Amino acid sequence: MCLNASLAGLVAITAGCDVVSGLGLVIIGVVAGLLVCFGVWLLDNVLHVDDPVGAVAVHFLNGVWGVIAVGLFATTYVLGNDSCESLFYGGGFSLLGSQLLGMVCILAWTTVMITLTFFIIKKTIGLRVSAEEEVLGLDITEHNLASAYTDFMPSTVAMESTAAAAAETGMTIPESEMIVKPANGSKAKLIKIVVMCNQDRLQALQDVFSKLQINGVTVTKVMGYGSQKGNASYYCGVKTEGVKLLDKIKVEAVVAKIPPQKVVDAIKKVLYTGQIGDGKIFVYDVEDVVKIRTGETGYDALQDV
Numbered sequence: 001m002c003l004n005a006s007l008a009g010l011v012a013i014t015a016g017c018d019v020v021s022g023l024g025l026v027i028i029g030v031v032a033g034l035l036v037c038f039g040v041w042l043l044d045n046v047l048h049v050d051d052p053v054g055a056v057a058v059h060f061l062n063g064v065w066g067v068i069a070v071g072l073f074a075t076t077y078v079l080g081n082d083s084c085e086s087l088f089y090g091g092g093f094s095l096l097g098s099q100l101l102g103m104v105c106i107l108a109w110t111t112v113m114i115t116l117t118f119f120i121i122k123k124t125i126g127l128r129v130s131a132e133e134e135v136l137g138l139d140i141t142e143h144n145l146a147s148a149y150t151d152f153m154p155s156t157v158a159m160e161s162t163a164a165a166a167a168e169t170g171m172t173i174p175e176s177e178m179i180v181k182p183a184n185g186s187k188a189k190l191i192k193i194v195v196m197c198n199q200d201r202l203q204a205l206q207d208v209f210s211k212l213q214i215n216g217v218t219v220t221k222v223m224g225y226g227s228q229k230g231n232a233s234y235y236c237g238v239k240t241e242g243v244k245l246l247d248k249i250k251v252e253a254v255v256a257k258i259p260p261q262k263v264v265d266a267i268k269k270v271l272y273t274g275q276i277g278d279g280k281i282f283v284y285d286v287e288d289v290v291k292i293r294t295g296e297t298g299y300d301a302l303q304d305v
Contacts, residue, residue, distance in 0.1 A: 001036075001037065001040070001054070004036050004040070004053075004054045004057070004058050005032075005033040005036055005037070007036075007058045008032040008033060008035065008036035008057070008058050008061075008062045009028075009029040009032045009033060009062075011032070011058060011059055011062040011063055011066060012028050012029065012031070012032035012035075012062040012063075012065050012066040012069065013025055013028055013029065013032075013066060014063075014066055015063075015066040015067050015069070015070050016028065016066060016069055016070040016073060016074060019070060019073075019074040019075065020069070020070070020073045020074060020075065021073070021075050024069075024072075024073030024074075024075065025073075027073065028065075028066070028069045028073065031065060031069075032062045032065060032066075035057070035061055035062055035065055036054065036057045036058055036061070036062060037057075038057075039054070039056065039057025039058075039060075039061040039062075040054045040057045042057075043056055043057060064103060067099050067102065067103045067106075068096070068099060068100065068103065070086065070095070070099050071086050071087060071093075071095045071096030071097070071098070071099035071100065072086050072087050072088050072096065073086055073088060073089075074086040074089070074091075074095060075089050129141065131200055132198060132200045134200075135198075135199050135200035136199060136200070136247065140247075188256045188257075188298060188299035189256065189285075190254055190255075190256050190285070190286035190287075190288070190289060190298065190299075190302075191254065191255050191256070191260040191283060191284070191285065191286065192252065192253070192254045192283070192284040192285075192286045193252070193253050193254075193255060193260065193263055193264065193267075193281065193282070193283055193284075194250065194251070194252050194281070194282040194283075194284070195249075195250070195251040195252075195267055195271075195279060195280075195281050195282075196222070196224075196248055196249070196250055196279045196280050196281075196282075197248065197249055197251070197271050197278065197279030198248065198249070198277060198278075198279065199221075199247060199248070199249050201249070201270070201271055201279070202219065202249050202251070204270045204271070205249075205251055205267065205270065205271065206219075207270075208263075208266050208267055208270050209251075209253060211266075212258055212262070212263060212266060213257075213258070214253050214255060214258065214263070215302075215304060216253060216254060216302065217251060217252070217253045218251070218252040218253070219249060219250070219251050219252075220249070220250045220251075220252075221247065221248075221249060221250075222247075222248050222249070222250045223245040223246065223247055223248065224245055224246065224248060225244060225245055225246055226280070246277075248279070254286055254289060254302060255302075256289075256298070256299045256302050257299070257302070257303070260283060264281055264283065267281055268281070289301040289302055
């Protein structure tokens with residue numbers, strides 16, 4: 001927001017940079033800095049427009065303000081033309097009226113042309129990227145850059161399709177199907193399940209584990225390749241040599257109470273798209289588990305307090 005305030009000042013002064021005095025430009029800049037804060041709040045909390053960087057508040061609102069400001073602060077000292085004085089410098093409403101008319105014409109032209117342009121794009125090549133591309137980020141899908149921000153966890157916002165799939169899996173396990181803790185101190189069978197999948201499936205996968213009441217889950221951002229192969233690696237837009245890797249998510253959990261096949265079936269159902277890159281599930285036997293705080297082992301170590 002600090003940078004947006006300075007950008008807002010630059011936008012607002014553009015229309016009148018050659019016709020306003022020092023005092024006028026200071027007033028224009030102060031108003032712009034306040035207007036951008038109001039604009040961001042208005043779009044986020046009232047209009048609910050998806051503008052995460054405040055571009056509309058910076059460029060649109062302050063573009064309008066800058067055009068109006070010429071009609072308010074343009075000076076004879078700069079213009080050298082008495083007929084073009086602004087409202088605050090004794091010129092009346094003539095210049096302000098011209099600026100307002102120009103602003104209305106620009107808004108009308110832009111509204112019509114951009115509506116037609118977006119309509120044509122939407123009906124032909126499409127206006128939005130896919131849900132997967134939104135999660136992967138346009139750095140990689142549009143510019144072939146791995147990421148501008150390395151080592152960050154991917155977004156955990158649920159995509160509608162994956163959330164719906166998770167809701168439809170019917171994964172509540174009846175008590176009768178739970179694995180009962182063995183008597184006589186014998187160890188229950190412990191199974192580790194490792195899932196490798198696309199980043200946009202993370203929330204749906206978390207929903208699966210939650211519905212199955214699996215409490216201990218580890219999520220790691222990894223890179224690798226399999227039959228899907230990888231994307232070419234780029235640095236500053238230049239293709240580099242070496243192994244081609246894909247960004248993936250590795251989700252790990254150890255289960256003892258729930259039949260492993262039930263877990264595997266639920267994961268398969270929520271991750272399946274039929275496309276290359278859906279991922280893989282690995283199932284391992286685990287010798288033992290130790291809960292450090294209590295010293296409990298095996299089955300007991302995996303249960304809640």
